Amino acid sequence: MERHGQVVRITPGMRERYLELHAAVWPEVEATLSTHHVTNYTIFIHGELLFAYYEYVGADHDADMARIAADPVTQEWWTHTDPCQTPVEAPPGTPPGTPWSEMTEAWHLA
Amino acid sequence: MERHGQVVRITPGMRERYLELHAAVWPEVEATLSTHHVTNYTIFIHGELLFAYYEYVGADHDADMARIAADPVTQEWWTHTDPCQTPVEAPPGTPPGTPWSEMTEAWHLA
Numbered sequence: 001m002e003r004h005g006q007v008v009r010i011t012p013g014m015r016e017r018y019l020e021l022h023a024a025v026w027p028e029v030e031a032t033l034s035t036h037h038v039t040n041y042t043i044f045i046h047g048e049l050l051f052a053y054y055e056y057v058g059a060d061h062d063a064d065m066a067r068i069a070a071d072p073v074t075q076e077w078w079t080h081t082d083p084c085q086t087p088v089e090a091p092p093g094t095p096p097g098t099p100w101s102e103m104t105e106a107w108h109l110a
Numbered sequence: 111m112e113r114h115g116q117v118v119r120i121t122p123g124m125r126e127r128y129l130e131l132h133a134a135v136w137p138e139v140e141a142t143l144s145t146h147h148v149t150n151y152t153i154f155i156h157g158e159l160l161f162a163y164y165e166y167v168g169a170d171h172d173a174d175m176a177r178i179a180a181d182p183v184t185q186e187w188w189t190h191t192d193p194c195q196t197p198v199e200a201p202p203g204t205p206p207g208t209p210w211s212e213m214t215e216a217w218h219l220a
Contacts, residue, residue, distance in 0.1 A: 003152050005152065005154030005156075005161055005163065007156050007159060007161060018216070019216060022216045022217040023217075025217060025219075030219050033219060034219070038219070039219070039220070040219075040220065041217075041218065041219040042113050042115065042163070042215060042217070042218045042219075043215070043216045043217045043218075044115030044213035044214060044215055044216060045213060045214050045215075045216045046115075046117050046198070046211055046212075046213040046214065047198070047199065049117060049159075049198070049213075050216070051115055051117060051161045051213060053115070053152070053161075053163040054219075088156070088157070088159070089157065101156055102156075103154035103155060103156040103159075103161060104154060104155050104156065105152060105153070105154055105155075106128070106129060106132045106153045106154060106155045106160070107132040107133075107135060107151075107152070107153045108151065108152045108153075109135075109140050109143060109144070109148070109149070109150075109151040109152075109164075110149070110150065
């Protein structure tokens, strides 16, 4: 099992919209995550920061992430969520992609 | 089961010290957490941000946190970690206490 942590900023003015969307995430979006071995997924909010934690229980994280990104309903969902999210840092020349930054594990207690 | 998310900043210049400490967390500190119903605890790092995720499987979170805070070895451990951590925000008049800010859950997928 892999544990993943990610961080992103809320775009100024989009906090309420983000919470509204996540109070009713589309069932197809959740099903696509589950089908591709994503489990125990939680998003936390504090001020302008969002933090995501999930566990990946499949055999090829990158391949499953690519399949999730290829799902048309998920793509439509992201047209709603992407405007709410701004990368914590985006150096000049950063290619387009997910606004979330992957965090590195510093310690784990089972 | 309760899921908890917390965020804190690394004090400038203390990143390496923080990682060094967490590469070898004292066994007594880990045992005290486990005894008091804290499980699946992970700390992630990204730039100057630290994010903690843990699950609480007891019946009284506040009481167990108070017992952990009363443990002498944990208190000594915190004399090493506290200088590494700065609250993400500390408005004037904030009482002393843990530097970590509790985050609010925005969404969860089982």
